[in-house]
Amino acid sequence: MSVFQAQKTAVITGAASGIGFATARLCRSRGMHLALLDNDTVNLNQAKNELVAQDSTLKTEAYEIDVGNRERWAEVAQQIQSSFAQVDLVFLNAARGQKAQSEYEGKLKPWTAVDSWKETFDTNVFGPLNGIQALIPLLLSSNTPKSIVITGSKQGITNPPGGGVPAYNASKAAIKNLTEHLAHDLRSDPATAHISTHLLVPGWTWTGMSGNKGPTREEEMKKREGAWFPSQVAEELVRGVEKGSFYIICPDDDVDRALDQARMQWASDDVVEDRPALSRWEQNWKAPAEEAIKADAERRRK
Template identity: 40%
Template sequence: MTTSTAALSSGNLAVVTGAAGGIGLAAARAFHAQGLRVCLVDLAGEALDRAAAELGDGATACPCDVADAAQVAALANRVAADHGPVSVLMNNAGIGAGGDVFARGDVWRQVIGVNLFGVLNGVQSFVPAMIAHDAPALVINTGSKQGITQPPGNTAYNVSKSGVKALTEGLAHTLREQTGDRVTAHLLIPGYTFTGMTARGATDKPDGAWTGEEVVDRMLAGVAAGDFYILCQDNETTLEQDRRRIRWAADDVAENRPALSRWHPDWADHFAAHMAE
């Protein structure tokens, strides 16, 4: 058993943000099914109460706005007092609304506040105690392929998820320096997933999308394998396509190509050839 999978042992405690629906709820269900106690963190409301009631014994609804550092710090203190040490922290809460560079400043602040500072608040409030507890523990932060390949149209979201990637990479290094492999960090990188955030009012899952449960299955397999980058596919994108798109994005810098050359008309044929190789 690896230290990461040891953290997932029955009886341990998991804290999941954004747990009222989507990937967060799927993760809470999976952890609970493995015998973990689960604190489901989300904004107060029926969805959160319903999610905790569905899981039943061992599940606790914890209303909190993750963008508010004081609320998250208070939550961490409350969880420690009421439930004991945290073995699994999944910073998953996120919103998809945003816009391009010229979107309103308040929209940008909301997206960055939830998607990036929500993760930072979770890390800073919970992880020091996980380190001090001297037991196996793991942190999973939910990123996005958009934080790597930067498709145009929702720059605010891309920036927030780019920040999550950099934050989690830095966290992994710090944890390795301080704990060896006892406390580990992992970056979950979902593909096209059918959730409340992506559904936009639709009730039927598109054929191309994965479910939240499929993402969580991939996540757990990645944790068990010791992966840092847990790259998820979907039903319309293969692993090889993902790899080629990621390499192309990195080569924009290495080859000094125009920004986002994948979508630049002068580079369309070059990108098509790259994908066809």
């Protein structure tokens, strides 16, 4: 039975824009109640107003939160429990893309910006951990099907260098491992086997990190060619959860599923084949990697 049904309740972090808001709109179109969480109070209230206008008969509550703040999570979880009969979907989506700030320049810069690493991990890793701790008791209130979806990133799998943001890649790699363990532990215990867990891995999406801040209307959005709209990722999320997929890997208009698979296979084989770390970007390996990935992708498309 799908959690995306009328009168079910979704709790969504990062709900004021991007994928979070698009998923909230999709849930609302399915007749679901909504608990919206974000640290952007202005856009959060705007998102709430738009979703109330979509269907005012359904409950919609907004909660300002820094997801890295465990004490605030405890308060919000208690408020959600008081306002909603039950929680059926938890979508832990809030994240930050942190550029390193330090006194050094060049490739050394991100390795001396420890505060930037901490800020990134507080949101991208401890944010979901705090949410799991606070909301798991609400998912145990009944044994009807429930779902947890956590937003990862392809950068946490293929780990591309450059941009001065290894902290972001590392945080999303941690989220992949965390979510895998969570899925295994929940399905292995009869008391929690009714809670499915899913890792959402968007492709290139025009979100708040790209400048698409707030609950914008996609028909008015000016996005880069090749990027997906947030609503496309939300639709892929629903399809993946309803199919029972753990890894919900989203393509985009530049990169299809076969190319994603080939790139991830190459990254994994760095370990298996004892190649240099991140060999795909190593000078002596660039050409062989590109050729092998292209051939693998073409084979997968057949």
